[in-house]
Each structure stands twice: as structure tokens, then as C-alpha cells.
Amino acid sequence: MRLDKILDALFPATCVACNAPQAGLCASCLPPPEAAQRFRLGSLRVCTLGTYDGPLREAVLVFKHGRRDVGGALAAALNVRFGKELTARLTLVPVPTTSARRAERGFDQGAFLARELGGRSGLGVLELLRQTAGDAQHGRSRVARLAARERFRCTAPELARGLRAILVDDVVTTGATLRDCRAILESAGARVVLAVAAARAL
Numbered sequence: 001m002r003l004d005k006i007l008d009a010l011f012p013a014t015c016v017a018c019n020a021p022q023a024g025l026c027a028s029c030l031p032p033p034e035a036a037q038r039f040r041l042g043s044l045r046v047c048t049l050g051t052y053d054g055p056l057r058e059a060v061l062v063f064k065h066g067r068r069d070v071g072g073a074l075a076a077a078l079n080v081r082f083g084k085e086l087t088a089r090l091t092l093v094p095v096p097t098t099s100a101r102r103a104e105r106g107f108d109q110g111a112f113l114a115r116e117l118g119g120r121s122g123l124g125v126l127e128l129l130r131q132t133a134g135d136a137q138h139g140r141s142r143v144a145r146l147a148a149r150e151r152f153r154c155t156a157p158e159l160a161r162g163l164r165a166i167l168v169d170d171v172v173t174t175g176a177t178l179r180d181c182r183a184i185l186e187s188a189g190a191r192v193v194l195a196v197a198a199a200r201a202l
């Protein structure tokens, strides 16, 4: 039996916001449909469940630190809220976290969210992006810094070619990350038609 299953049995999960005996985020703590955010970053359409505050913020924070049931609840809510956008022939591509953070936390929340959303929506998931390690900003020439803006690389350009992709992330802040990920995928021949995230930080 896996450790997380044993822990779940010993400490049944409760709603992160109100402690109701329901895993993840209970129905009354989920952002209501009218809280959903639909906006554009440049020409990229973005959908989130709500803004990064209140119970949604708490949910994202505990999810980042490993509460998989909360990630499942967020993915389920994304699937219900944006089911119409998650149409066939689109492929979910998670925004990756750094390998250092993945090692520290034991999982990659973007990839987890994408897999949970894929399982619910029936869309395929391809983990095509890797974040290049290290802090690129220190001790480098201007040219090197500009090059380092490409913080991501595509691990399988042959799979990206012709793909119609949806980027999946936990929180959208400035949109710089989504822009970089989109640029990398599109330079490999994909088209990024949408980004979905749990929350939008304003």
C-alpha cells in the first residue's frame, strides 16, 4: 500500500477551507460559476476558476504542497466550468515546475492538474515542456539573459508538430510563463489555442 493511501485512511481529507468532511474543496467553498475568469493575454485566451484569493487561494497553496485530493477537486471544477472549451482533438500540455521544486515537493502540480483534467475530460496529456534549471539572471551578459528568457524547452518537438494545445497551470500571474511556454510550443509547430489555470492572481 502506498504511503499516501495509508495517510488518507488515517487522516480522512477534509475541505481545505471549511473542514467539511469532503476531500479537496467542498461544493460550497468552490468559486461559483460567476467567479470564473475568462480573459486574454495578448492573443491567448485564458480561463480560470476565479481570482487568487479566499478559499481558492488556500486550495492552490495546499495543493502545491502535495494535497492531491485538492488538485483533483480543482481539476473536476475546471472540467465542469470549461467543458465547452475542452473540445476533442485538443491536447493538454502542463506548464512544468522546476526540477528542484519537484524534488522538494515530490510532485509537479501542473502535470498533476493536467493529468486529472485529462482523466475527467477525455483529452490527452503530453508533458512536452521542461523548465531549464538554475537561476538564469545572475552573473550573465545581457545577451545571455535575453536567451535565458527561454526558460523552457520542448522535450519532443516531433510530438508538438501540428498539435492543438491547451496549456495547464495552477496560477496565472503576469502571464510571462504562459507566453514563454506558448512561444516554445509554437516554435516547434504546435498551436496553443487556450490556457486553463485554477486561479488568476491580480
Ligand SMILES: [Zn+2]
Residues within 6 Å of the ligand: 015, 016, 017, 018, 019, 020, 025, 026, 027, 028, 029
Ligand atoms: Zn468547504
